[in-house]
Amino acid sequence: MTTSVNPTKLHQExxxxxxxxxxxxxxxxxxxxxxxxxxxxxxxxxxxxxHNTSQSTEEARIAAYxxxxxxxxxxxxxxxxxxxxxxxxxxxxxxxxMDSINTTIH
Numbered sequence: 605m606t607t608s609v610n611p612t613k614l615h616q617e618x619x620x621x622x623x624x625x626x627x628x629x630x631x632x633x634x635x636x637x638x639x640x641x642x643x644x645x646x647x648x649x650x651x652x653x654x655h656n657t658s659q660s661t662e663e664a665r666i667a668a669y670x671x672x673x674x675x676x677x678x679x680x681x682x683x684x685x686x687x688x689x690x691x692x693x694x695x696x697x698x699x700x701x702m703d704s705i706n707t708t709i710h
Contacts, residue, residue: 668705
């Protein structure tokens, strides 16, 4: 097992490989819903060996949004005003910032 992993990312990678993963711990421990077949064990070993601990694109973008000053509170209020008040000013400004970030992180 890998000793340092990105648990969320590895969990998604194992799921994408069709494995019955239930959880992944930061120390590399992986729990499955049942015993793996021999073929699944080989697949799991390959996925784990290929695992890159760096952030996923989505995780990197979310971190950049927060670093740029976009908070969850800002998002909630911008959406509230856009949906409930018909004022898209803040939502459009946040979207422009997010679009800019998205072009640099892919």
